[in-house]
Amino acid sequence: MKRYAGIFGLAALLGGLFVLFRPSQPEPERTPNPPSTAQSADTAAPGLATAVMSTTAEAPKAPEQTPATESFEFEIQNGKLISGPTVVKVHQGDKVRLRFSSNVPDELHLHGYNLKAQLRAGTEASLEFKASKTGRFGFELHHAKAELGAIEVYPR
Amino acid sequence: MKSIRDSVMTRTYWSGWRQEAPALLTLLLGWNSPATAHVMQAPYNLPVPLWLYAYGATAALLASFAVVGYLVRADAGSSAQTHLVITRHPLVRWLINPVAQRAVRSLSLGALVLTILSGFLGTTVAAQNFSITFFWIVFVLAFAYLTAVVGDVYRFINPILILFDGIETIKPRLFKGLIRYPQHFGYYPAVALYIVFIWIELFGQATPKELAIILSCYVLISLVAAWLVGRDAWFQYGDFLAIFFRLIGKLSPLEYRCPENRQGPEIILRPPSFGILTERPDHPSLLIFVLFMLSSTAYDGIHETVPWVGIFWKQIYPFLAKFIGVGQPGQYLILVEYYYYWQRLMMVISPFVYLAIYLGFVAMIRFFVRTPVDTSSLALRFAFTLIPIAFVYNLTHYFTLAILQGPAILPLLSDPLGLGWDLFGTSGWYDAPILLEAGTIWHTQVGLILVGHILSVYLSHLEALKIFSSRREAALSQLPMLILMVILTTIGLWILSLPIAAGQVLLPPVTGG
Numbered sequence: 001m002k003r004y005a006g007i008f009g010l011a012a013l014l015g016g017l018f019v020l021f022r023p024s025q026p027e028p029e030r031t032p033n034p035p036s037t038a039q040s041a042d043t044a045a046p047g048l049a050t051a052v053m054s055t056t057a058e059a060p061k062a063p064e065q066t067p068a069t070e071s072f073e074f075e076i077q078n079g080k081l082i083s084g085p086t087v088v089k090v091h092q093g094d095k096v097r098l099r100f101s102s103n104v105p106d107e108l109h110l111h112g113y114n115l116k117a118q119l120r121a122g123t124e125a126s127l128e129f130k131a132s133k134t135g136r137f138g139f140e141l142h143h144a145k146a147e148l149g150a151i152e153v154y155p156r
Numbered sequence: 157m158k159s160i161r162d163s164v165m166t167r168t169y170w171s172g173w174r175q176e177a178p179a180l181l182t183l184l185l186g187w188n189s190p191a192t193a194h195v196m197q198a199p200y201n202l203p204v205p206l207w208l209y210a211y212g213a214t215a216a217l218l219a220s221f222a223v224v225g226y227l228v229r230a231d232a233g234s235s236a237q238t239h240l241v242i243t244r245h246p247l248v249r250w251l252i253n254p255v256a257q258r259a260v261r262s263l264s265l266g267a268l269v270l271t272i273l274s275g276f277l278g279t280t281v282a283a284q285n286f287s288i289t290f291f292w293i294v295f296v297l298a299f300a301y302l303t304a305v306v307g308d309v310y311r312f313i314n315p316i317l318i319l320f321d322g323i324e325t326i327k328p329r330l331f332k333g334l335i336r337y338p339q340h341f342g343y344y345p346a347v348a349l350y351i352v353f354i355w356i357e358l359f360g361q362a363t364p365k366e367l368a369i370i371l372s373c374y375v376l377i378s379l380v381a382a383w384l385v386g387r388d389a390w391f392q393y394g395d396f397l398a399i400f401f402r403l404i405g406k407l408s409p410l411e412y413r414c415p416e417n418r419q420g421p422e423i424i425l426r427p428p429s430f431g432i433l434t435e436r437p438d439h440p441s442l443l444i445f446v447l448f449m450l451s452s453t454a455y456d457g458i459h460e461t462v463p464w465v466g467i468f469w470k471q472i473y474p475f476l477a478k479f480i481g482v483g484q485p486g487q488y489l490i491l492v493e494y495y496y497y498w499q500r501l502m503m504v505i506s507p508f509v510y511l512a513i514y515l516g517f518v519a520m521i522r523f524f525v526r527t528p529v530d531t532s533s534l535a536l537r538f539a540f541t542l543i544p545i546a547f548v549y550n551l552t553h554y555f556t557l558a559i560l561q562g563p564a565i566l567p568l569l570s571d572p573l574g575l576g577w578d579l580f581g582t583s584g585w586y587d588a589p590i591l592l593e594a595g596t597i598w599h600t601q602v603g604l605i606l607v608g609h610i611l612s613v614y615l616s617h618l619e620a621l622k623i624f625s626s627r628r629e630a631a632l633s634q635l636p637m638l639i640l641m642v643i644l645t646t647i648g649l650w651i652l653s654l655p656i657a658a659g660q661v662l663l664p665p666v667t668g669g
Contacts, residue, residue, distance in 0.1 A: 086658030087655075087658050111200075112200055112591060133591050134202065134593050134594035134595070135200035135201065135202060135591060135594055136200050136201065136202050136656060137200055149658055150656070150658060152202055153202075153594075154202060154594065155593065155594045155595045
């Protein structure tokens with residue numbers, strides 16, 4: 001039993017070190033006035049966030065200016081994506097705009113965020129939201145039953 | 157499991173979303189046409205970042221040596237005295253009183269009946285039907301995790317066993333068996349059923365009705381098999397769910413022993429996961445079962461990632477394209493079909509790939525320690541020590557799904573058929589899904605993988621101390637096991653860190669003109 005306790009002690013120690021030394025939610029990225037809600041993010045002075053430094057080298061393309069809207073365009077033909085990224089990578093708190101144009105009407109669903117957009121032939125539809133939830137969320141065409149791609153929201 | 161997740165998630169939040177229902181035969185054969193296959197969606201987990209992966213792998217390595225170093229010096233013989241019989245403890249007696257037992261058994265059988273009935277009679281929208289969430293999430297995932305805590309209670313509340321009991325009160329000794337179970341078959345029937353089950357889970361996208369058909373078939377198979385070879389042999393060698401829970405129950409601090417001469421089980425408190433050391437596989441097929449627990453989860457984790465999908469489209473595709481003839485009409489569609497053949501083949505052979513690797517490392521033990529024990533006996537003796545790694549693989553892959561979809565069972569209980577009922581007043585509960593933060597998920601995943609790894613290394617070393625005469629030999633024998641376990645753990649972490657492919661079918665690198 002003593003040995004067993006030793007093993008659990010070791011596990012606990014490793015766990016403790018892990019929490020202690022993990023790269024924290026990057027401190028330098030905190031703006032003096034961290035935007036906590038969608039409203040405050042909208043109104044936050046852009047100058048405050050330009051001082052952002054990206055510390056996580058492996059993180060996908062961290063945007064230099066956080067509150068700017070990340071815009072992505074998708075062109076759909078007959079229920080298939082013919083141009084536009086299949087994986088959209090953004091960071092938590094980013095404002096995201098997904099713009100879709102389709103030659104046939106359909107309904108677009110973004111999972112996780114539970115957003116819908118009605119696509120009409122010839123007119124552009126767009127989804128605008130603040131990427132508040134981290135994770136990988138697919139978007140699909142409801143009628144064509146086609147998975148178009150996914151948005152990956154990484155923590156800051 | 158991703159297809160299940162996809163169907164559940166998609167249908168939860170987009171109730172109008174429906175999927176064409178393939179016939180059961182197609183389902184079992186599993187050929188998703190390219191048109192439906194893309195519906196298979198990735199989970200909301202993000203790949204674990206590189207630094208965390210590197211941390212996890214390094215910690216696994218260091219922890220392994222720490223465990224070995226510790227055990228080389230520590231006293232090994234004391235684990236046997238740590239068992240405590242708690243059957244007569246007032247709290248335990250109160251918990252397992254006959255009324256409670258009868259209630260739990262009735263609930264268990266009732267849940268099976270309700271799952272089948274709601275599948276047949278209820279809505280075709282998976283998320284609004286009790287059956288899908290109850291079977292895949294509550295039973296297959298949550299109950300397995302509960303089993304790791306409370307032990308193998310499934311052997312008492314297995315609904316099929318309760319059904320047999322019921323039938324035998326009317327027709328006594330119906331399931332005593334017509335013939336003796338051929339012992340050389342071992343656990344292969346269970347391995348085969350387990351492979352079919354994972355096939356359905358990963359490729360099936362079973363609708364509620366199809367799930368009801370599958371479960372009915374399983375009950376029927378159980379009845380016929382138990383009638384033929386006897387109920388004990390069926391639960392021992394055939395009922396893969398019973399075996400799955402039995403193996404996971406070894407991780408629990410609670411053990412249930414059923415001596416022949418006693419009414420009811422003896423309940424024993426032991427250090428968690430020590431159940432692994434009390435028994436060893438009596439047949440190679442059980443080793444394959446354990447390896448499939450590992451490999452099926454690993455396969456599920458990897459089969460939709462960028463590198464894996466790329467193996468086919470970047471390595472195999474150009475070769476096959478040449479073979480079929482570049483530019484042949486329909487060539488691309490044929491190859492898309494081949495892609496799905498390839499995916500399914502990889503799943504089925506995965507336990508045997510793991511077996512080859514495992515046997516290689518066990519052979520190395522014999523190389524390091526000149527022991528008269530042959531490779532196959534050694535392979536069996538260490539087999540169960542892989543269970544902690546297999547279990548944490550499962551947990552890290554599916555706990556987000558269990559947390560996301562598990563609570564939905566509460567509203568579903570009030571409206572099992574999806575007809576808009578509110579039997580218990582819970583139908584409005586859980587309308588905001590629980591999505592965990594990516595950071596929380598990553599840390600939990602890596603932490604769990606490390607705990608499983610440390611347990612496996614530790615238990616394997618204890619087993620070695622039982623097999624080999626000297627501590628030096630035991631420690632030497634653990635060198636290959638340690639490398640194997642670090643490899644398995646690193647693979648587990650690596651899979652978690654892989655980017656998920658945007659689609660199953662990549663655009664052809666060559667269009668043929």
